Amino acid sequence: MAKNDGKAKNAPRRNPAAKLEEVMTGTTVFNVPFPKDLSVLKTMSPIVVKYPYYVEYIHSYGQDSPFFAGLANRKLLGTRCAKCDYTYATPRLHCTHCGGETDWVELPQEGRVHTFTTCYYGSEEFLEETPFHLVLVEFEGVDTLLLARLIGVGGPEDIKIGMKIRAKFRRNSQLRPTDVYFVPAG
């Protein structure tokens, strides 16, 4: 459980409340005890069973698809409203302000940290990647932000709001929004 949590390093690490992590594995039971007297059944312990819950999901990015095609080609795409000029860093085909349709535009590949965090825990899917840093990126001349990972920093103390960061792209696209990530700018 011990993780780098950014606290003082020289404090002794002794924890009387330490305990093993609970896991949901156990023994399969074939013979369940049963009483002769049915009136005691209400005091029986609950039976808890475990089974997998897994699906292959066929997800379409729909009208957002060009964003992912852009990432695969090292381009960061946003959209701009043809009617009111509002520019979205996280693209949407229709403008929330005027309802107009937007056009695809290329975003600058350098921006600034609008806000950030470092996640020491996470959803199960990302737990093995912890600790990781999340940033909301702001771009010059763009009205909205983009959520991305930041790498190339140690801990949260190395990240400052307003600091310049630069987009980088995975060479082998996974067609996920993490195909783009950010590093501190030069």
Place this chain on the structure above:
Amino acid sequence: MRPVYMVSGGVSKFEKARPDATFQKMVKEAFDYALGDVPKIRPDMIDGSVGSYFSDHFTRQLMAGIMATDYLGLCPKPNKRIEGGGATGGLCFQGAWEAVASGRMNCCVAFGFETMSHVQTWKGNEFIALASDVNFDYPVGGFYSGYYAMMVNRHIHEFGTTVEQMAMVSVKNHMNAYNNPYAQKRKRLTIQDVRNAEMVAYPLTLLDICVMSDGAAVCILADEETAFKLTDRPVKITGVGTGTDMMRMADRPHGEVILAPNEKKSDYKNLKYPGVHSFRAGRSAGLQAYRMAGIKDPIREIDFVELHDAYTSSEIQTYEDLALCKYGGGGKFVEEGHPFMPQIEYGLKLKRKGTIPVNPSGGLIACGHPVGATGLMQAVFAFWQIQGTIKKHYGSPELQLKKANRGLIHSHAGTGTYVTVSILERGW
């Protein structure tokens, strides 16, 4: 619209896990408790129900709403499910209000539940994170504690809020819950305890964040005639408001503050609003409810608040949304002691303790957050507070406020996407 009253409520004790009961049984416990508190009620007086639970993934049972309805014996009367993330319970409460206010029903049951123990914590966090855009947000590292951490880091940047001020919210709510037998976590903590707890998403520690729970809650709402038939102490619902905001935090505008009646434009010269530091939906919901209830100066006209403190940071942000203080003043507001209970000892030096107690029950941080039940739990605790029946229901009077004529309940979903505010008042 007709006047609507709350006549009774019940809550199952929130626990980390309730393997002894399915969701129907937990709802039944809360329902029977509520019925027991208004002995004059007969089944034929109930016209229908509204049910709420957040996640089909947690339940792994579609149409769980009808299964709870049939377990309660409320078939073939009307029922529907209401869902809106963390605000599910608050929306359900307002759904029952709508049913009675419109005249469709004279008496409506609002029930809510969640069974979050059926998966492990990190899988549970994954389910919750699916309540963020799965094209752009979830795959980047979807984790709600991370989202709220980003929001509060911006709040700290804009306003100078401190992690110690956040920790004070945790101390307050855990201590309040010490005297609430329904609460899941009843602890005496210090600011240092909160800060020394394991870091989850910087700067939020384990003790800045609410836990997952199994639990259920029920509210019974009625029109005036039915209400006074059932109880001599009904609580009137005098204001309701519901606000919304863009799902993606990245999309939130940076415009002008929506002003509360006690604020001026010059209060916020350089503030871009809401950005990611404030909850516009909370402000919108609050102002609608204030207008309907005729409230102009919330801090003076409301006696206490039960608000959605999924994070210590979001409690501070919510003080501001609800105009209990100005935007940016939330940290100072808790530091000075305003939202603490006047009669409880916290081990903290507080200059102005108890102006407007917030989360006298202990809130989500200490009571637990079985999502679909949470907003209804707040209504039940506020209802007992206004009735003056805390001693009867908690078994001890410590948390009963002397003056509790008017309370505010606040329910909040994913980074502030849905927020409900309802005003409850002494109705007799």
